[in-house]
Amino acid sequence: MSSREKPIEIITPPNMLRVKVGGRLPAADPEAIARAEKALDQLSGEFGNWLGQEVDKLEAALKDVKTHGLAGDHGDALFTVAHDLRGLGSTYEFPLVTRIAASLARLIETPEKRSTVPTPLAEAHVHTIRAALIQNIRTDQDPVGRQLAEELETRVVALVGEPT
Amino acid sequence: MAGEVEAANAFSKLRILIVDDNAAMRGLVRTVLSAFGCEWIFEAATAQHCLATLRQEPIDLIIMDWKMSPVDGLTLVRMLRSQEKSPCPFVPIIMLTAYTETSKVREARDAGVTEFMAKPFASDSLYLRIQTIVNRPRSFVRTKEFFGPDRRRLKPKDYEGPERREDEYQTA
Numbered sequence: 001m002s003s004r005e006k007p008i009e010i011i012t013p014p015n016m017l018r019v020k021v022g023g024r025l026p027a028a029d030p031e032a033i034a035r036a037e038k039a040l041d042q043l044s045g046e047f048g049n050w051l052g053q054e055v056d057k058l059e060a061a062l063k064d065v066k067t068h069g070l071a072g073d074h075g076d077a078l079f080t081v082a083h084d085l086r087g088l089g090s091t092y093e094f095p096l097v098t099r100i101a102a103s104l105a106r107l108i109e110t111p112e113k114r115s116t117v118p119t120p121l122a123e124a125h126v127h128t129i130r131a132a133l134i135q136n137i138r139t140d141q142d143p144v145g146r147q148l149a150e151e152l153e154t155r156v157v158a159l160v161g162e163p164t
Numbered sequence: 165m166a167g168e169v170e171a172a173n174a175f176s177k178l179r180i181l182i183v184d185d186n187a188a189m190r191g192l193v194r195t196v197l198s199a200f201g202c203e204w205i206f207e208a209a210t211a212q213h214c215l216a217t218l219r220q221e222p223i224d225l226i227i228m229d230w231k232m233s234p235v236d237g238l239t240l241v242r243m244l245r246s247q248e249k250s251p252c253p254f255v256p257i258i259m260l261t262a263y264t265e266t267s268k269v270r271e272a273r274d275a276g277v278t279e280f281m282a283k284p285f286a287s288d289s290l291y292l293r294i295q296t297i298v299n300r301p302r303s304f305v306r307t308k309e310f311f312g313p314d315r316r317r318l319k320p321k322d323y324e325g326p327e328r329r330e331d332e333y334q335t336a
Contacts, residue, residue, distance in 0.1 A: 010314070011304040013254055017224055018298055021174035025295040028288075029171040036199035036287035043195060050188055076233075083231050084186045087262035087283030091192060098284060105262070164267045 040091075047092040048133075054088060055097075055130055057081045062126045065119060075114035078122065079105060085129070094138045096145045100129050100152060106163065107156045117159055125152055171291075172201030174298070179204040179221060183214045183237070184229035184260075189283070193227055193260070196287045200294075211235035211243070218244075218251045225297060227290075230261035230272070237261070238275050245276035245312045253311065254304060256297045260285060276312025278302060 018024065061078040068074045082104040089097030104125035108114050128148050132138070140146040180202055184190045190207050197205050206221060208214040210232065217223065226244075230237035237259065247253045259277040261268070269280050279293040302313035 007307070009306040011306060013301075013304065015298075015301055017178075017256075017301065020224065021169055021177050021298060023167045023169040023174075024299045025174055026168050026171055027295065029291065032171045032175075032200045032291060033288045036196045036291075039195050039199040040192070040287070043192075054188070080231060080233070083262050084189070087285075088186075088188060088192075090284035102262070163265045 044093065051088070051092040051094060051097065052133065054081070054085050055133060058085060058126055058129065062123060065122065070108060070114040070117065070119055070122065071111065075108055075111075079108045079114070082108070082125075094132065096132050096137055096139050096142070096149060097129050099140060099149050100125055100132070103149070103153045103156050104129075107160060109160075113160055121152075121155055121159070128152065175201035175294075176203045178202055178294075179206070179224045181206040181208060181214065181217055181221070181223045181226045182228075183208045183211075183226060183232070183240070185209050185232040186229070189229065193285075193290075196290055199287070200291065211237075211240040214240060215243070215251070218255075223252065223255060225294065226255055226257045227260050228257055228277075230259060230263055230268075238272065241272070241275045241277055247311060256301070256313075258290075258293050258297075260290075273315050274310070276310070278313045 058078070058081045061074070061081050064074040065078050070078070082101050085101035086098055086105050089095060089099075089101055104122060107117055107125070108122055131148075132145060137145040140149055175197070180197055182190050182193050182197075182205065184193070184207075187209070190209075194205050194207070206217050206223065208217050212235070214226070214228075228237045228240065232240075235243075241257055241259070244250045244255065244257065245253055256278040257276070258279045258281055259272045260281045260283060261272075262283040263269075263272075264282045272280050278297060281289060281293055304312065305314050
């Protein structure tokens with residue numbers, strides 16, 4: 001440990017949260033988890049529409065990028081939507097969308113990357129995500145979906161390296 | 165087990181703030197928290213709204229996204245851990261983000277997040293993070309360079325090396 005971290009003060013505040021809730025939470029509560037899963041399941045009829053809206057945002061962001069380029073605010077906007085899709089795809093029952101959006105997000109994560117990567121590769125990601133929705137290809141168990149995801153990921157790694 | 169409370173009863177007393185610029189994600193997190201029994205759920209789409217809410221409501225726990233604009237989640241965490249400016253420097257923060265790289269986890273921890281959770285999230289993982297925060301809250305550490313939850317989760321019993329964080333002292 002470097003000397004810059006000295007001296008050190010350890011502060012242990014009283015556990016007011018446990019006092020507030022009246023005790024310890026159970027290590028697991030299958031009933032609470034089941035209620036949550038049921039609540040999400042009741043929303044699942046809307047997942048297709050909601051995912052479609054997110055992909056609409058992605059395509060709109062791509063359109064701006066094709067007009068103005070990846071550098072600058074438009075590239076950052078495309079990254080933001082891709083990053084959101086990475087987090088939402090699996091919840092919306094399309095893990096393949098999460099996987100491809102993750103690859104796109106890695107490709108265009110930083111201004112440095114966005115200044116060098118080719119826009120057509122970003123565009124290929126967006127088109128593949130839309131195709132997955134249209135064809136209802138939800139997971140990489142589908143051979144075409146897997147092959148497309150692997151091809152895109154390989155090209156991204158070749159350009160920006162492995163995740164750290 | 166003695167001292168345990170029913171989860172729904174416990175959650176009904178917690179005031180939780182969700183900070184995410186994506187309305188869909190806020191809705192999903194709200195759905196899960198409601199199912200757990202939470203009745204006091206607040207939402208903010210920006211850092212500014214988050215700070216305004218914290219000045220108005222006694223929030224017990226924050227669930228926060230990283231990638232937001234104009235102020236991102238990591239900057240917001242640093243602001244909240246700033247003892248001079250923050251309305252609640254000790255508030256527990258769960259960083260719920262689509263970033264999953266080890267370097268990002270380390271960066272979030274060094275900014276002062278309490279727990280890190282990757283999207284897409286599972287309801288049992290969220291329950292576990294909140295359970296840990298209530299049952300086993302981390303101590304806080306203050307150095308010249310850092311203020312936030314103790315970044316040492318594990319304390320291996322068989323470690324025989326020197327105490328590297330010298331001049332350590334406790335305050336209540």
